[in-house]
Amino acid sequence: MILRLNRSSFGDAANKGNALSKEDAEALFYGWVLNPKLQLHMKQVGYLMKCWAAEKEMLDEIDQWRWELAGLLHDADWDQWPELHCKKIIEELEARNVDPEIMHAIASHGPAHFGVEPETKMDKMLYAFDELSGLVHAYSLMRPNGYDAMDVKGVKKRLKEKSFAANVSREDINDACSRAGIALDELIAFIIARQPVVQ
Ligand SMILES: [Fe+2]
Ligand SMILES: [Fe+2]
Numbered sequence: 242m243i244l245r246l247n248r249s250s251f252g253d254a255a256n257k258g259n260a261l262s263k264e265d266a267e268a269l270f271y272g273w274v275l276n277p278k279l280q281l282h283m284k285q286v287g288y289l290m291k292c293w294a295a296e297k298e299m300l301d302e303i304d305q306w307r308w309e310l311a312g313l314l315h316d317a318d319w320d321q322w323p324e325l326h327c328k329k330i331i332e333e334l335e336a337r338n339v340d341p342e343i344m345h346a347i348a349s350h351g352p353a354h355f356g357v358e359p360e361t362k363m364d365k366m367l368y369a370f371d372e373l374s375g376l377v378h379a380y381s382l383m384r385p386n387g388y389d390a391m392d393v394k395g396v397k398k399r400l401k402e403k404s405f406a407a408n409v410s411r412e413d414i415n416d417a418c419s420r421a422g423i424a425l426d427e428l429i430a431f432i433i434a435r436q437p438v439v440q
Contacts, residue, residue, distance in 0.1 A: 245356040252341035285437040287313030289370045311346040369417035379406040388436040393429045
């Protein structure tokens with residue numbers, strides 16, 4: 242499957258600061274994504290992006306929503322149009338005059354697949370949260386108390402076990418941490434502490 246986007250510029254700079262309303266984002270989300278597991282993954286990544294924007298980047302609520310939106314919609318086309326993954330959602334957001342930064346973050350959430358390098362902090366954090374939050378969530382599902390009392394050591398053990406959540410790319414996780422300049426332990430601890438099980 243060739244998913245390369247073959248471009249690195251998205252949207253129109255004149256739309257800087259534009260996001261979707263919560264209602265429009267929700268309609269798009271539930272209209273396109275029917276698989277509940279994928280919905281949960283996207284909500285978790287959106288939630289972690291919002292938490293990071295608020296707590297680490299000290300951004301205001303408007304910018305927090307822009308970060309959340311990038312996370313919430315990053316896999317929006319994966320469920321129904323996997324062969325158009327990334328391309329379709331980006332074109333949709335371009336048509337809706339969304340801030341180019343949001344499309345760029347979505348476009349660079351898998352540089353090895355889409356051929357777009359993460360550049361901004363938003364890009365890098367989306368890339369960093371994507372695979373790692375999936376692995377942490379898979380781990381929570383096999384623990385009797387989910388995220389409660391989970392520790393970094395346990396997650397790192399699962400990371401080393403290649404057969405555990407085998408579809409989660411360890412390479413991407415390490416690459417994302419080094420690009421973001423964040424220690425793996427810190428990122429794992431951040432995810433555990435937020436217990437991103439949002440409905
Ligand atoms: Fe994806
Ligand atoms: Fe994802």
